[in-house]
Amino acid sequence: MNTQNNRRIVVLGNGMAGYKFCEKLIAKQLGSAIPFTLTVFGEEPRIAYDRVHLSAYFAGKTADDLALAPESWYTDNNIQLYLSDPVIAIDRDRKEVRSHHGHVVPYDYLIFATGSSAFVPQIPGVDKDGVFVYRTLEDLDLIRTYATKARHGAVLGGGLLGLEAANALLDLGLEAAHVVEFAPRLMPRQIDAAGSAILQRRLEDLGLQIHLNKSTQQLTGDGVINGMQFADGSLLSIDMLVISAGIRPRDELAKRSGLDVHPRGGIVVDNFLQTSDPAIFAIGECALVHSMIYGLVAPAYDMADVVAARLTGTEREFQPFDMSTKLKLIGVDVASFGDAFAEGDDCRTVCYENKAKGVYKRINISADGTTLLGGILVGDAAEYNQLLQVCKNKTILPPDPEDLILGNRGGEDVPGAGVMSLPDEALICSCEAVTKAQLCHEIGENGQTTIDALKKSTKACTGCGGCTPMVKDLIQAVQKQQGVYVRNVLCEHFDYTRQELLDLAKINQLTTYGAVLDTLGKGDGCEVCKPAVASILASLWNENILEKDRAPIQDSNDRYLANLQRGGTYSVVPRIPGGEITPDKLIAIGQVAKQYGLYTKITGGQRIDLFGAHVGDLPAIWEQLIAAGFESGHAYGKALRTVKSCVGTTWCRFGVQDSVSFAIEIENRYKGIRAPHKFKSGVSGCVRECAEAQSKDFGIIATDKGWNLYVGGNGGAKPQHAHLLVSDVDKATCVKLIDRFLMFYIKTADPLMRTATWINKMEGGITYLKAVVVEDSLGIAAELEGEMDALIANYSCEWKAVVESPALRQRFTHFVNAPTLKDPTVQFAPMRDQIQAQDWIR
Amino acid sequence: MTTTETITWHVACQTADVPADGGACALINGRQIAIFHLARRNEWYATDNQCPHRQQMILSRGMTGSVGDEPKVACPFHKKAFSLKTGACLSGDDYQIDTFAVRIENGMVYIGLPA
Known part of the structure; x- marks a missing residue:
């Protein structure tokens, strides 16, 4: 494929999938003689941003924080980026696209990454003012503005995004936030009825009002929404509504261009993400693959990888993707993995429910008790990563598999638990397809012992972030294996961390450096521990820092209070x-x-x-x-x-x-x-x-x-x-x-x-x-x-104390044997109408 | 080979003028000398007051301490540390400061300068 004639790629859509495709393609063609030319058309006015963490925008993150790469990334990589300029027509015979602003760009390969829009059910009244969707930063801006004058808000849809949106309404200061769900339980796609009940109670404690089994018949109000009317005759009075009832693939352009599109939505592609036109691919939420729409970021990234690999000469199929998820919903852990709802003769189920603590755990085990089929965790998902790995890698279960969710209750340690017991090929970061072996290599051989370093070298933890705790565990485990014991002691004179030293100085009521060194340290101290101890003593007792033996242990500036x-x-x-x-x-x-x-x-x-x-x-x-x-x-x-x-x-x-x-x-x-x-x-x-x-x-x-x-x-x-x-x-x-x-x-x-x-x-x-x-x-x-x-x-002005104490004042001299003489080497140079210090020798 | 150097003792100050485990600067024959009292070790040291790194007259205001058993002072400007025994820079730079003999007698500090 690598001839000069088929190097022109046009990407439709600048969301997470489109961005990831560009990133993967650039990485894969590094060193290639004839680079691809990439053109990206985005409908939104912004560069690609992290839609998974959209709600963080309300918690103070800015659009820049959420951006997947700075704007300069596109120019640095010679990507022609058109924002606010969607493609409106494709001429498949001439192989060119035409954008809203009239740009006509020829292509050899066309990538649909148009994503999805919010599904808005046809309820009478959805066009009223005060009705919003929760999909883009622009939507969030509109919601934020409207919320300043609203008091009661509701969200239509009790799925993941709906619950996040409801919490956002509370954060925006609304008095009441309602969640209206058609199904008899929350997050019907991820958790079962028992898990939903626990989740509901936790969310109600946090101030959300949950209404299940509610079929909305119409939205009331004169031009502006003022309520929701349900099929059971009940009424909910609100002044704003956010609709979060699912997604609809953006396939309209594909349809207009004559590509195969599923009647229920989605551009039909094969296992190579190829559409009915061999020059056109579709990835992410606009693509219908394995007869389904994958609404998660990890499969979208994998699709981007499959197509980027294909165009650079490596063929691989997109495999059915694991839809396990873990998320923190308003502070409540919710996770489901594998076959979460498995039932019947081939399956044994272990459930743990603690209503007092709001915790629900369920694991589904094969009938012979050897493998984990799937499960659900609500309220406490600490074991999620471990369980997911056991499930995905079909690890043989311990004799008492319930230990996996209940902890070991006596006896031997559970074999199979612990991150180091996973096989080397275990996928730790599914967004970026990083295996345990890769991570262990970076940690052990290359000394990449921080999350930040590993993000750089492997890209693990950069997608959904769900694998971060497991990567942290790996760092510790590999270091432990290497015999490294990480402890942040102060310096050679104190074998304690600052926190330990502070606690010990407090318990022992130590107020001088001498006493601290005598009691807890050794040697004569140094320029590291002296100021640290000085700070600890000040933070404990707030006595004048120059009194007792404390003046010489103060750092340069503190020593002379200037x-x-x-x-x-x-x-x-x-x-x-x-x-x-x-x-x-x-x-x-x-x-x-x-x-x-x-x-x-x-x-x-x-x-x-x-x-x-x-x-x-x-x-x-x-x-x-x-x-x-x-x-x-x-x-x-x-x-x-x-x-x-x-x-x-x-x-x-x-x-x-x-x-x-x-x-x-x-x-x-x-x-x-x-x-x-x-x-x-x-x-x-x-x-x-x-x-x-x-x-x-x-x-x-x-x-x-x-x-x-x-x-x-x-x-x-x-x-x-x-x-x-x-x-x-x-x-x-x-x-x-x-x-x-x-x-x-x-x-x-x-x-x-x-x-x-x-x-x-x-x-x-x-x-x-x-x-x-x-x-x-x-x-x-x-x-x-x-x-x-x-x-x-205990506060008092320390300069007042010095001014009033002849003994302390006496220390403020340059020459101990000529107290009134100033340092003759001090020189000033003129600077505008004032002075500056003489420049020093470099 | 042994070299002998004639030194002259000069009165610098009283012992109480130098803070315990700290330093002070004395002007002797027009030269700025930093004097350090490592009270915990009951030792006295004297060096140049100038830090050779940026040629600042400041070492007497530096922080004393030890690395292993070696007594040292760290410059308050950029934390260059010097051995109080040899004057060698301990922070990996190629600097050297002069050190001088110190004698304590009747509560007075005497510094020995090359004659």
């Missing part, structure tokens, strides 16, 4: 809470700067930095600043820096809350609290987010009902948006949750680990953090709040 700059001088940042400052205080800062010849600059955190201070001048500078009403800004500390604020309702015509006052309150509450690393905050008075709160370690955004609290944002080298922790809470709740969040961070993070990395590395991530901080799953919330209260109660 920021060391080029040339050996320091910069000084007084606290300006929330960025609010009076004219008198501005004048005072100006006077100090003038008197000591300091360079002044506004910082990114809405304060003023004064540069070029000699170490010996620091106490006098602070004496004047303190007299003018300033306190230390802790710009030098691994502590709260600033709480940035926008002006909020006090002046802004868009503001919905008083963000400045809240920012000042927050800054004054947490000032001086030391943590494993610096932390920043911001408070925005409305959704426009002028304070950039989502880029802070914790950020607060006003809503018209209260405040949304975000955590784990970061600027810096690896910018990261914060995760939404909780929405629409009042001030007191917000502060309480920040207390818990910060204290949990302070107690458990590694040295110099920002909150973003801490959450990224946390097992369970933001979901786990939410459970601990919001739901108090560990039962430590009261303790955390108490510890934070104690730290806050």
Whole structure:
């Protein structure tokens, strides 16, 4: 096939399948002399994005976050991409397509990846305002806008997507979210009646209202929807409806072009994904293969691979695909695998139901008890990956197969459990077809021991993400096999992690470095453990960091309570809470700067930095600043820096809350609290987010009902948006949750680990953090709040203490034998109307 | 071969002027000398105050400690560490700082500089 004449490929559709086809094709033709020319037509205005995690868009992910590749990826790979420009006609004789905007492109091969649209049943009234589908980011934007004025919402359809949509309605602040399902149970395609009952109870606890066996007869309202009328005569009053009743393959263009299309929808293809025209293929949700539409991402990716392989010279058939799924629905695990509904003489079923905990598990075993046929897990799907592998690989079951779902209840360990017992060819990541052997090789031979590294080298975990826990297990198991024991100890002087050291210092009531080293360490310490212990002691007791033996263990900046700059001088940042400052205080800062010849600059955190201070001048500078009403800004500390604020309702015509006052309150509450690393905050008075709160370690955004609290944002080298922790809470709740969040961070993070990395590395991530901080799953919330209260109660301005203590003041000199002499090597150079540090030798 | 070097002892400061397990800088004959008191080991050291990496007069404000049994100081700017015994850079760079003899007598710190 590889002649110059058949290298032109046109892809119709820029969804997940279309994108994956391009990616696979490019990878497979690497090094080929005559590359394909690829043209992609997409109907949506955006580049391909992750539709599986569409709901994450409501949880704060942006369209960019969800994008499968940056726009530059297309240009880098010479792909001609037309967005908002669907193909409207195909001339199969001339082999060319014509797009909506009139582009005519010839092809040798044409790939349909047009996906599907939402199926909208013909119920009278579906054309009313306030009726939506849940399919694209544009749909979500429309829903979000409409939701601001709606109070009662419903979702038609109790399948996976419908339940996600219902949860989204709750998250958007609707008072009530109803789920209306025609079938007698939820998720009828995945779980059985008993599993559905457990799921229903869990979802009702979370605030969803579930209506089963409901046949909708019409949607009522005058132009705008106001209710649903059911066949049983009942009525549900709502002001918005999201329809999620299944999908319809986008086959209309194929049909118009004379390709074989199934009467019930779908472009008919053979096992090679070839349509009735040999130059045309169809992949993903628009294709009907094995007489069915595969509505999952993994088979779509495999179809892309089959066609890409074919065009690059490797023929393989698309095999019937395993439709096992595991998902977390609003925090509730739901999984089904293999033959989930197996019944009859050839099958024995083991069920476990715990109504109190909301857990249901069912496994179907072959009549001879040797193989696992399939099963269902609701409420706790921890064993899913293991069971799926046992099922797929037809592993011989242990004598008591119920141990697989109930755990081993005494006796020997279950053989066959544990990820290492799987055969080498076991498919761990089905989206990208990565086997256990491949992963073990990367981990063991190439030292790829993080998920991120393995994502890069194997692409595992990059699709649905469902295999991530299993890959994590593999990393640990392979390392264990190699005799590697991973433990993050501080340094050669302490055989403890930071968290262990903090707990031990607390239990032993240690307050000095000497005592910590004597009790828990060895040697003389070093520049790694000293600042770490200094931080721990400050986080435990919040005593002045320069007293007792603690001054020499502080890091460069903390040691002199100022920021060391080029040339050996320091910069000084007084606290300006929330960025609010009076004219008198501005004048005072100006006077100090003038008197000591300091360079002044506004910082990114809405304060003023004064540069070029000699170490010996620091106490006098602070004496004047303190007299003018300033306190230390802790710009030098691994502590709260600033709480940035926008002006909020006090002046802004868009503001919905008083963000400045809240920012000042927050800054004054947490000032001086030391943590494993610096932390920043911001408070925005409305959704426009002028304070950039989502880029802070914790950020607060006003809503018209209260405040949304975000955590784990970061600027810096690896910018990261914060995760939404909780929405629409009042001030007191917000502060309480920040207390818990910060204290949990302070107690458990590694040295110099920002909150973003801490959450990224946390097992369970933001979901786990939410459970601990919001739901108090560990039962430590009261303790955390108490510890934070104690730290806050112990706050005092450390610069005030230095200014008032002759002994501490005495340490601020350059020459111990000539205290009034300044370092003569310090040089400044002119810079506009001010000074800068003399450039140093490179 | 043995070389002998004549040194002259200079008074630097009182022992209490140097923080325990910390450092201080003294100006002796126009030269900036960093003095370190490793109190846990009951040892005193003196070196150049200048870090050769970016030629900053700062080592006395560095953090003391040990690697194995070797006493060291780490520069506050970029954490280059130097042996207090030999002056050799311990962070893999090709730097060397001068070290000086220290004598403690009657609560006073004396530094021996080449005559």
